[in-house]
Amino acid sequence: MAKLLSYFYPITKKVHSDFSGTLEITWYNGKKHLDTKNANYSYGSLQRILKFGLEKINLKQVNSVLLLGLGGGSVIETLRNDFSYSKPITAVDIDPVVIDIARNEFNLKEDSNLKIICEDALLFMQSNKIAYDLIIIDLFIDTDVPIAFLAIPFWKQVIAASTSNGAILFNASLQKTKNKALVDVIELLKSHKYHTGVFEKVNNTNTLILSKGL
Ligand SMILES: C[S@@+](CC[C@H](N)C(=O)[O-])C[C@H]1O[C@@H](n2cnc3c(N)ncnc32)[C@H](O)[C@@H]1O
Numbered sequence: 001m002a003k004l005l006s007y008f009y010p011i012t013k014k015v016h017s018d019f020s021g022t023l024e025i026t027w028y029n030g031k032k033h034l035d036t037k038n039a040n041y042s043y044g045s046l047q048r049i050l051k052f053g054l055e056k057i058n059l060k061q062v063n064s065v066l067l068l069g070l071g072g073g074s075v076i077e078t079l080r081n082d083f084s085y086s087k088p089i090t091a092v093d094i095d096p097v098v099i100d101i102a103r104n105e106f107n108l109k110e111d112s113n114l115k116i117i118c119e120d121a122l123l124f125m126q127s128n129k130i131a132y133d134l135i136i137i138d139l140f141i142d143t144d145v146p147i148a149f150l151a152i153p154f155w156k157q158v159i160a161a162s163t164s165n166g167a168i169l170f171n172a173s174l175q176k177t178k179n180k181a182l183v184d185v186i187e188l189l190k191s192h193k194y195h196t197g198v199f200e201k202v203n204n205t206n207t208l209i210l211s212k213g214l
Helices: 045-054 074-082 096-104 121-127 152-160 176-191
Strands: 011-017 021-028 031-035 040-042 065-068 089-093 114-118 132-137 162-172 194-202 206-213
Touching: 011 096, 021 096, 040 045, 045 074, 045 162, 045 194, 045 206, 065 074, 065 121, 074 089, 089 096, 089 121, 096 114, 121 152, 152 162, 152 176, 162 176, 176 194, 176 206
Parallel strands: 065 089, 065 132, 089 114, 132 162
Antiparallel strands: 011 021, 021 031, 031 040, 162 206, 194 206
16 A cells, blocks of 8 residues: 555655664655665665666676675665576674664565674674675765775775675765775775776766776
């Protein structure tokens, strides 16, 4: 019923998150989105931005995915439905409220090919011992990428967790004050023999970094 009514007017449910403030689950034109006060977290534009990056990766060569920042899980839907990727995905999110929303509002189901971990991605990466063919980094609090995820120690751990010809897809924020940090991250990736592309204003908003091992 909500889906049908949403063709006439948007229907929004609000949920409080200690990490992201008010989360809004909105039915609009027959589709559900997850938003914060100022940003789209899942489905909608966020999903299109990550799809743009995934189109540039040969997913046939990818046997394992690490997703940092589960949100409502829209990139998992893209991987499964648009690219027929059916191999294992490990998804990490700090926010138990967001994980509940992914499960209960967006019907995300854990199975042998989807493991969901509720943990700070920073701590997860510090103790991680597994290498992945594709690492997707989509970590936001509202419109901001937390500064620790633009710092070199985190990126050294990301590189260590990437297989030799693996890919890294980073949805980066646009704020000017962070540009220097982003330039340093790109330099680090290049110095570790990653072919690194920077795509600006993807979907008219975000900067996307795509690195592939040479
Ligand atoms: C834009 S949403 C992710 C959307 C998701 N990739 C998708 O495809 O639908 C950003 C997510 O980053 C998570 N996040 C922010 N800081 C985090 C941290 N330190 N560790 C783990 N997750 C974090 C937020 O809880 C939020 O769910």
